[in-house]
Amino acid sequence: LIGQIGRLTGVAIESDGLLPPLIEIVQKASLIHWLSLAFGVAMFCLLVAMARLRSPVPGPLAVVVVAVLASAAFDFEARGMSVIGSLPAGLPVPALPRVADWPIRELVLSAAAIWLVSISSGLVSARSFAAKDDLKVDADREIAGLGAANICAGLFSGLPVTITNSRTATNMAAGCRSQWAGLIAAAALAVLLLYMNEALRLLPDTALGAILVFSALGLIDLQGL
Secondary structure, eight states: OGGGHHHHHOOOOOOOSSSHHHHHHHHTGGGOOHHHHHHHHHHHHHHHHHHHTTOSSOHHHHHHHHHHHHHHHHTGGGGTOOBOOOOOSSOOOOOOOOGGGSOHHHHHHHHHHHHHHHHHHHHHHHHHHHHHTTOOOOHHHHHHHHHHHHHHHHHTTOOOOOOOHHHHHHHHHTTOOSTHHHHHHHHHHHHHHHHOTTTTTTOBHHHHHHHHHHHHHTTOOTTTO
16 A cells, blocks of 8 residues: 555655655655546545446456546646556567576575565465465465466566565456456457557556555455454
């Protein structure tokens, strides 16, 4: 939730951690872009309403469409609202990483740290979400899947892949319940990169913040706590 303060307010938050960003936004209150904040709150309210009405259309998808149309109609970018901009054109080309330029000790230690954090936090997230539907997590299969995903990401100069709370919650909020969600998302992204890299250019960052805030709130189980 705190990580979305910058997106929702339009203020560049430089602090990390739990309390420093809150202190920083109070100190920078005069810099808040109120149109961004108001629109983000409106998109959050739309997500809440669609969830309570059990809309057959996924709330995050509706927010993206509404936000892009509103941004185009009212020219939010010209009014100072941050937008995501154009997507890169074309698909990335696979290539072997140039590891020869890295000191072997730094490379191994960095990779080990990423592996440890990714596996430990990823399995905790997987088990947390599985518990919601009384499912069991096969750690061996999860690790094999993460390993394959990271090999593919490495060949395309991508970021390390793991299981994250906020993105998984966003999927759950959109009604995703199987691996088909990832396959369809990958296909949709490929179409955007190849043919429609300008389609989401006007999507306001604050709308993405609203989606993540809504998803994060769904992770809080007061009764369980």
